[in-house]
Amino acid sequence: xxxxxxxxxxxxARRRLIIAVVIWALVIRTLIxxxxxxxEVADVxxxxxxxxxxxxxxxxxxxxxxxxxxxxxxxxxEPLPQIPTRRSLIALGVFTVLFWTFFIWFIQWxxxxxxxxxxxxxxxxxxxxxxxxxxAGQPLDDDAQPQSD
Numbered sequence: 001x002x003x004x005x006x007x008x009x010x011x012x013a014r015r016r017l018i019i020a021v022v023i024w025a026l027v028i029r030t031l032i033x034x035x036x037x038x039x040e041v042a043d044v045x046x047x048x049x050x051x052x053x054x055x056x057x058x059x060x061x062x063x064x065x066x067x068x069x070x071x072x073x074x075x076x077x078e079p080l081p082q083i084p085t086r087r088s089l090i091a092l093g094v095f096t097v098l099f100w101t102f103f104i105w106f107i108q109w110x111x112x113x114x115x116x117x118x119x120x121x122x123x124x125x126x127x128x129x130x131x132x133x134x135x136a137g138q139p140l141d142d143d144a145q146p147q148s149d
Contacts, residue, residue: 013064020061083136084129096122
């Protein structure tokens, strides 16, 4: 018996992209640096290999995610943004403060400057979520005016 052809991938492209980012951050990048340090490769070439593999993985996944979103929009199935709750905003604010605290402690302990990418991304995410939360409570301009015959 033959299996009918699949019309949808097993996992949506956006979900595959997020999973790949997590795996990259936790596993692949660390393994690249361990292997290049073991082989005594110069730091410059280690960064070149890491960047090349990053681009080789994420460019196709990003393009597939954008294509998937465009297909949804063409069919009129545009996914709605999730409206954050007050509780999630408070949790994200606490994590942002904790990341900044850890970052400042790390600079004091190590003595070197390290770019605060994660705390900055948390601030951006917090700002976007606060805006979504605020806009979710506002009536739309079309809904605010009564219909006239």
